[in-house]
Amino acid sequence: MAFLSKIAFRFMKKGGGQTILIISAIAIGVAIQIFLGLLIQGLQDSLVNETIGDSSHISVSSKLENGSIQDYENITKQIQKSNSNNEIKVVNPVISKPSTLQFESVNKNIFIKGMPIDSGEKIYEFSQKLLEGKTPVDGEVILGDYYREKFGLKIGDEISIFIFEKFKTETLKISGFFKFGVQNINESWLITNLDTAQNLFETNSVTNIEMQVDKPLEVETVQSNLIESLSLDEQLKIVTWKELNADLLTALSSQSLSSILIQVFVIISVSLAIASVLIVSVLQKSREIGILKAMGIKNYQSSLIFVLEGLFLGVIGAIIGVVLGVGLILSFTTFAINADGTPVIPLTFNYGFILLSFTIVVSSALIASIIAGRKSSKLNPIEVIKNG
Structure with missing residues (x-):
């Protein structure tokens, strides 16, 4: 595994501009996810707080x-x-x-x-x-x-x-x-x-x-x-604030749905970008793969090289994206303020959501890299070296 990881890392370094491009795409995708997700959560918390912050959430009363x-x-x-x-x-x-x-x-x-x-x-x-x-x-x-x-x-x-x-x-x-x-x-x-x-x-x-x-x-x-x-x-009943604020709940559901749709499209775009770049990388490095296969590495090992490369790209891009996304939301809440100095939308730091975004994007990168890895496993070393 260490040998395959070393080869994957070398392939990634050798990619140059392609590597930078795909890491940038992943980072931007994660940053958009985190920024929009935390922004919408902050907006929802603000709306809920303004509606029920100074009132009861549940009330027992007479029918x-x-x-x-x-x-x-x-x-x-x-x-x-x-x-x-x-x-x-x-x-x-x-x-x-x-x-x-x-x-x-x-x-x-x-x-x-x-x-x-x-x-x-x-x-x-x-x-x-x-x-x-x-x-x-x-x-x-x-x-x-x-x-x-x-x-x-x-x-x-x-x-x-x-x-x-x-x-x-x-x-x-x-x-x-x-x-x-x-x-x-x-x-x-x-x-x-x-x-x-x-x-x-x-x-x-x-x-x-x-x-x-x-x-x-x-x-x-x-x-x-x-x-x-x-x-x-x-003769008594238990009523919640949700039963009294149906319009607000509809608005919150619409916001959540919009956020999910945006994040799904971002993940699909990032996955397609990773798969495309890695497939091109397989074609560009087909001679090297052919030589490695001739030296004795098995088909699954050649696939694993590109899976590891996708994993490295996903992790590096996701880490940069988390830093960028958190930086964007902090900047927004710092500079987008009301006349009294309070943020227009209060900051809600949901660490679970940040971790989930990181995990989803890295998993997407891993799945996309499997597609490229399968293509690598089908390369015939004799034909590759002969045509190389």
């Missing part, structure tokens, strides 16, 4: 309109107990009900969102969204920056909340102002802790149990596990 979950504490414990693989990052019981915010002559329809602030922080990241003030304790609320800017409300101001279903008005104090990336949230949400919300609506129940999972794109697996492990009331 009845305006229904509630009475036994939420027990269900929460069951969820946490079933989370043996740590697929669920946070469980957050929530009251989400409409009411009216009243101050001076203003009446504004809003949604009261009451939740344990500690678990809510893990989903909604209040500490990062707060522009001023602090998270609420009992009797306090935080509002969107919209109310500070448009109506001049300040921290410490008291506001009245009219509760439709109880036909009563309660007074709460503003402890801070937040700003989410969605304007509708900034205008319609009033956030408080769970005890305050339950007191407002005179209930010990919640309307939802929200969850975030470790892998949002694999949320169906967690949903199935929950359905199997939880003995839920027939």
